[in-house]
Amino acid sequence: MESKRQQKFAGVIQEDLAAIFQREGMNYLPNTLVTITKVRVTPDLAIARIFLSFLGNPNVQTALHTIKSHASEIRYKLGARIKDQVRIIPQLEFFIDDTSEYVERMDKIFDKISKEERQPDTE
Structure with a gap:
């Protein structure tokens, strides 16, 4: 379970990264909306695991690879903030x-299960 400190720090990172992707996301991935869905931070606050969702990009693996290749630049911009x-x-x-x-x-x-005919209980 995350501490309050980790949760607060994750919230700060999520807000600032969202602003970075909103302003400069088109430089990395044109015609793609990048959404930060979740941020998890290690107890020592040294590593932030960012979970992303991509809208408008059919190949999410390529989009993720592009973001990972710009990770140091994104980290620098986050650091400035x-x-x-x-x-x-x-x-x-x-x-x-x-x-x-x-x-x-x-x-x-669940839809498939609900559409199947129910067997009467026989006891």
């Missing part, structure tokens, strides 16, 4: 947030 609030700027690790795909898959399974 939060330098007065923290001692160290965390390393950024980017991941694809597949929560929506998981939800869709589960919905299909």
Whole structure:
């Protein structure tokens, strides 16, 4: 379980990264909306795991690779924004947030189950 400190720091990172992607995201991925869905920070605040969602880009693996290739530049821009609030700027690790795909898959399974005929209970 994350501490309050980790949660607060993750919120700061999420807000500032969202602003960075909103302003300069087109430089990395044209015609793609990058959404930061979740940020998890290690207890020592040295590593931030950022979960991203991409809208308007059919190939999310390529989009993730592009973001990862610009990670040092993104970290530098994040550092410029939060330098007065923290001692160290965390390393950024980017991941694809597949929560929506998981939800869709589960919905299909539940729909399939609900459409099957129910067997009467015989005891």
